[in-house]
Amino acid sequence: MIRRALLVGALSAGAALGAAAPPLPLASEAWIPAAPPGARMHAGYLLVRNPAPVAQRLVAVGSDAHARVELHETVVRDGAMTMEQRRSLALPARGELRFAPGGLHLMLLEPTRELAPGARVVLRLRFADGRTLSVTAEVRDARTTAPHHHGS
Amino acid sequence: MQRRRLLLTLFVAASAALGGAWLARTSVGPAPDPGFEVVTLLPTPRALPAFALDAGATPLATSALRGRWTVLFFGFTRCPDVCPTTLALLARARAALPEATRPQVLFISVDPERDSGARADEYARWYDPSFRGATSPELALLAGALGAPYQRRVEGDGYSMDHSGALFLLDPELRFAGVATPPHDPARLARDLARLPEGGP
Numbered sequence: 001m002i003r004r005a006l007l008v009g010a011l012s013a014g015a016a017l018g019a020a021a022p023p024l025p026l027a028s029e030a031w032i033p034a035a036p037p038g039a040r041m042h043a044g045y046l047l048v049r050n051p052a053p054v055a056q057r058l059v060a061v062g063s064d065a066h067a068r069v070e071l072h073e074t075v076v077r078d079g080a081m082t083m084e085q086r087r088s089l090a091l092p093a094r095g096e097l098r099f100a101p102g103g104l105h106l107m108l109l110e111p112t113r114e115l116a117p118g119a120r121v122v123l124r125l126r127f128a129d130g131r132t133l134s135v136t137a138e139v140r141d142a143r144t145t146a147p148h149h150h151g152s
Numbered sequence: 153m154q155r156r157r158l159l160l161t162l163f164v165a166a167s168a169a170l171g172g173a174w175l176a177r178t179s180v181g182p183a184p185d186p187g188f189e190v191v192t193l194l195p196t197p198r199a200l201p202a203f204a205l206d207a208g209a210t211p212l213a214t215s216a217l218r219g220r221w222t223v224l225f226f227g228f229t230r231c232p233d234v235c236p237t238t239l240a241l242l243a244r245a246r247a248a249l250p251e252a253t254r255p256q257v258l259f260i261s262v263d264p265e266r267d268s269g270a271r272a273d274e275y276a277r278w279y280d281p282s283f284r285g286a287t288s289p290e291l292a293l294l295a296g297a298l299g300a301p302y303q304r305r306v307e308g309d310g311y312s313m314d315h316s317g318a319l320f321l322l323d324p325e326l327r328f329a330g331v332a333t334p335p336h337d338p339a340r341l342a343r344d345l346a347r348l349p350e351g352g353p
Contacts, residue, residue, distance in 0.1 A: 035237050036229075036274065036278035039232055041230065041232045043232040043233045043236065072232070072233070074233050076317070079299075080301040080303065080315055080316055081316065081317040081334070082305065082314040083307075083316060102234065102237060102317075102334065102335050105232065105233045108232075129170075132268070142237070142241075143279055144243075144244070144247075146244060
């Protein structure tokens with residue numbers, strides 16, 4: 001269902017695109033921490049950059065290994081860590097969105113297959129203008145290796 | 153209403169604990185150990201109310217925690233970001249320590265409705281086979297004594313749990329002795345854990 005919606009979105013956006021369309025955002029450093037067997041969810045982390053001089057808005061994300069994906073942010077409220085869902089996220093002109101542990105993250109719900117370290121998951125990001133972007137996230141074992149960030 | 157009052161109580165307790173921790177850092181006189189980077193030791197360790205643990209098939213007696221330091225973390229197994237990040241980080245911090253100074257890591261679920269003791273234990277052990285996970289019938293009492301707020305929050309058709317991201321240090325006599333607040337850094341945490349006095353403060 002989501003997949004079809006994304007495909008239709010990509011096609012219609014493709015048809016509407018003229019030469020003047022701003023460059024698509026770029027996604028990189030996508031990874032998913034391996035979770036205990038039977039986990040009902042995973043977190044997803046990545047960096048999304050916008051090379052365009054106009055702001056974009058991330059409105060939805062799909063995963064080829066999860067039934068649904070939500071945008072969440074971990075925040076501290078009254079001394080407790082809580083998660084707030086974001087319906088969409090602004091991607092400033094020439095700016096970036098960093099999804100990282102303890103902050104913004106993708107909540108990847110209801111995995112449709114086991115995700116062992118080394119597995120690859122395709123994430124599809126959809127923006128408010130209808131265009132989509134795919135990025136491959138690697139499942140990593142954060143128990144033994146610190147997931148490091150490259151530059152910023 | 154009652155929940156709000158509970159949260160308020162927990163919040164006040166948390167403020168008291170953090171205030172105490174702050175005092176420990178800033179009060180005149182020698183600090184407990186100026187060498188600590190991320191851990192704050194309480195000026196005086198506090199006795200905890202008696203609590204039992206349910207860890208499923210592999211029983212975990214509270215008395216088994218005596219004799220060495222325990223790092224206690226509250227969470228729940230359907231927690232996507234904070235709990236996996238913290239437990240993985242604790243696994244790395246513990247691995248960086250010499251065997252003799254490795255603390256026991258204890259994960260207590262604040263979501264006993266969905267997490268059985270067995271599930272909490274299985275979850276914690278996946279991060280490190282030495283970790284233990286459990287539920288506790290005295291959860292509210294224990295969390296209150298440590299100043300660890302938690303609350304159920306409705307989310308869509310279900311619910312999520314808000315909970316403290318802090319690491320609570322229990323000394324070898326099972327008293328509340330210190331705390332480390334997030335964000336956690338495994339290397340700095342490991343250095344502090346290696347420095348904890350062997351017999352307790």
